[in-house]
Amino acid sequence: xxxxxLPPAVFEQHLPKFxxxxxxxxxxxxxxxxxxxxxxxxxxxxxxxxxxxxxATSNGGKVRLCGLNKCDNLRYLQRIDFFKRLGVxxxxxxxxxxxxxxxxxxxxxxxxxxxxxxDEMATELARCLTRGKEDELFQLAQYSLGEVIANVKQHAxxxxxxxxxxxxxxEMSRIGIADCGIGLRESFRRTDSPRFQxxxxxxxxxxxxxxxxxxxxxxxxxxxxxxxxxxxxxxxMIRFMAAQSYGHFFLASGKAWWYRDGxxxxxxxxxxxxxxxxxxxxxxxxxxxxxxDYLKLRRLAWDALxxxxxxxxxxxxx
Amino acid sequence: xxxxFGTFLADGERANEFRFAEVExxxxxxxxxxxxxxxxxxMTDSFGNALFGTLVKNHPEILDGRIEFRNCxxxxxxxxxxxxxxxxxxxxxxxLA
Numbered sequence: 030x031x032x033x034x035l036p037p038a039v040f041e042q043h044l045p046k047f048x049x050x051x052x053x054x055x056x057x058x059x060x061x062x063x064x065x066x067x068x069x070x071x072x073x074x075x076x077x078x079x080x081x082x083x084x085a086t087s088n089g090g091k092v093r094l095c096g097l098n099k100c101d102n103l104r105y106l107q108r109i110d111f112f113k114r115l116g117v118x119x120x121x122x123x124x125x126x127x128x129x130x131x132x133x134x135x136x137x138x139x140x141x142x143x144x145x146x147x148d149e150m151a152t153e154l155a156r157c158l159t160r161g162k163e164d165e166l167f168q169l170a171q172y173s174l175g176e177v178i179a180n181v182k183q184h185a186x187x188x189x190x191x192x193x194x195x196x197x198x199x200e201m202s203r204i205g206i207a208d209c210g211i212g213l214r215e216s217f218r219r220t221d222s223p224r225f226q227x228x229x230x231x232x233x234x235x236x237x238x239x240x241x242x243x244x245x246x247x248x249x250x251x252x253x254x255x256x257x258x259x260x261x262x263x264x265x266m267i268r269f270m271a272a273q274s275y276g277h278f279f280l281a282s283g284k285a286w287w288y289r290d291g292x293x294x295x296x297x298x299x300x301x302x303x304x305x306x307x308x309x310x311x312x313x314x315x316x317x318x319x320x321x322d323y324l325k326l327r328r329l330a331w332d333a334l335x336x337x338x339x340x341x342x343x344x345x346x347x
Numbered sequence: 348x349x350x351x352f353g354t355f356l357a358d359g360e361r362a363n364e365f366r367f368a369e370v371e372x373x374x375x376x377x378x379x380x381x382x383x384x385x386x387x388x389x390m391t392d393s394f395g396n397a398l399f400g401t402l403v404k405n406h407p408e409i410l411d412g413r414i415e416f417r418n419c420x421x422x423x424x425x426x427x428x429x430x431x432x433x434x435x436x437x438x439x440x441x442x443l444a
Contacts, residue, residue, distance in 0.1 A: 147391075148357035168389050168422070175357035175391040241433075262392040262433065324422050331429065346424055347415050 030059040030093065037066045039074035041277040041312060045286050045298065047074055051081045052304050060085050064103070065096025072133075073205025073279060073312030075106070076190040079114050079135060083188070084209035084307050109192055110134040132194035133157040138181045138206070139188055147182070151175040158193045158202055165323045166202060169270065169315060172323075176263030177206045177311055185210030185308060201276060201314040209308040213238045213282040231285035232297055239280065239287070241265045241334060267313055269330035274319040279312035291316075349386035352394075359393035366398050374406050374413065385418035395430035404434040 031054045039047045054060055060082070070078075082092050094117065097103055104123055106112065112119050114135045133154045139145055151174035159167040170193070181189035187210035195202040214234045217225035224237055241262055264280075268289070271278040275291035284305050289295040300306070320326065348356065356362070373380055403410060416427055 146358060148353050148355040151357055152353075152355050163388075171355055171357075171389050172391055175355065176393060179357070179359060179391070179393050262396060266392060324425055327425065327429075344412070345410070345414065345416055345427075346419050347417050 030061045030091070031055075032061045032063060034063045034065075035067055035078075038069045040071055041073075041279050041288065041290065041314065044073065044077075044279050044281070044288065044310075044312065045300070048077060048281055048286065048306055048310065049300055049304050051078060052306050053301070055303075056088060056090075059091040059093070061093045061095060063096040064094065064106075065099040067096075067100040067102050067106075069102055070106075071205060071312065071314075072192040072194050072203050073207065073310060075109065075111055076135065076192055076205045076207040077310050079111065079190045080207040080209040080308055080310070082115055083190075087209070105132075108132070108134070109194075114190060131158055131160045132196075133192050135190050135192040137188050138178050138191055138208070140182065140186060140210075147175050147178050150178055154191065154193055154204075158195050158204075160195075166315065166317055166320045168323045169274075169320055169326065170202065170204065173204055173267050173270075173313055173315075176267060177204065177313075180264065180311075181206060181208050181210075181309075184213075184216045187211070187308065189308075195317070200316050200318060202317055202320075203277075203312070203314045205310075205312050207308065207310045212306070212308055230299075231283040232287070232299065235280055235282060235285050235287045235297065238282075239264055239268055264311070265334065266327070266330050269333045270326045271313050271315060273326050273329040273333065274315045276316050276319075277312065277314040279310070281306050281310040282308065348382060348384055352387075354386055354388045356387060356390040356394040356398075359391070359397040362394045362398035363401070366402055370398070370402060371405065374402075374409055379412075380409065380414045381417060382414070383417045384420075384423050387423060388420070390423065390426045392426075392430065392433075395426050396433060398430075399427055400430040400434035400437075403431050404438050407438075 033051055033054060036043065036047060036050070085092050107119060107121055108125065109132055114137065136150065136154065151171050154174050155167050155170035158170050174191070178191060185208040187208050189206055189208035191204070191206040193204045211219070214231060217234060217237070268278045272289055272292055278289050280287045284299045285297065286300065287295060287297040352361065370380060419427065
């Protein structure tokens with residue numbers, strides 16, 4: 030059994046190191062995950078960890094959780110159903126009540142089909158995030174959740190995990206989604222995407238996934254309705270709207286990661302040689318004070334993308 | 348639309364099915380299509396592209412008065428316009444390739 034000592038805190042800038050820590054254990058080793066230093070993890074760290082454990086157990090590995098009695102954020106992890114998602118029953122020494130901070134328990138995103146409707150799941154999660162207020166942040170969160178949930182259902186070929194939080198003392202509202210499915214490279218390969226080339230490295234694959242028209246399924250005309258539903262716009266828009274709100278956007282799959290903090294230049298790199306993230310990880314954060322006009326954010330994102338938005342003929346709208 | 352899809356139009360697969368099974372046959376028959384958006388508050392690009400974008404791509408002639416959108420909020424107008432614009436750009440891009 031190989032030990033994985035979780036760090037005290039994980040924010041966006043810590044994600045490359047965090048993912049390295051949890052994915053560096055070889056596939057044929059059992060995992061012992063030590064929570065004793067745990068204090069604060071953003072949603073994408075939580076969902077990434079669940080996806081990592083899902084990967085280990087679904088491949089016949091054993092996982093042991095330790096150090097829970099010393100973990101400062103144990104109650105938080107219990108409240109967001111982290112352990113429940115892993116099938117672990119822990120006694121709770123607190124009463125579940127409406128928390129001061131808004132957070133959304135981890136939800137499972139099923140594979141394909143319509144067993145869970147994207148709109149209902151996204152709306153429920155967005156409403157939790159804004160504590161029932163249907164404001165501009167709600168619309169942005171609803172949109173973002175709708176798109177990332179659809180991505181997992183269409184591409185991952187394995188269940189994904191999503192959660193969100195809006196802590197009072199932080200300026201950010203955060204969404205995290207992760208799965209241990211086939212990952213971006215394999216999704217492009219399986220759909221025979223014309224924009225994908227075998228010689229591309231994983232960083233180039235990430236860039237492709239984030240570009241408009243970049244979806245691995247954007248070119249497909251197959252399926253019962255003659256067209257694919259996926260044109261590769263959602264992830265691109267989320268990335269740019271996160272930037273326009275001075276938030277964060279993080280994407281990792283395979284051997285590469287990509288991160289942008291607000292409007293600062295993006296940074297990206299590859300993980301150490303022995304590390305590969307099985308599946309896909311997406312972390313998004315919006316700065317709440319900057320989300321006072323969802324429509325304006327969308328327009329800024331379109332401009333930044335170079336897709337000048339031209340109003341459709343007004344005669345179309347009556 | 349609200350009765351069929353709810354207030355948040357999000358599922359591109361369902362949008363595709365609706366376009367293919369109901370909207371396109373009506374267009375092929377020469378019907379005037381009215382999309383009523385009353386009560387709809389938000390939409391993903393996946394949904395907009397699958398329904399409106401693909402519709403315009405497959406039947407560009409509908410923009411000449413054969414389709415109309417009723418009761419759209421300013422947000423919905425923008426989202427529908429974006430889907431149409433996106434489809435037009437994608438078609439142009441495909442022609443150039």
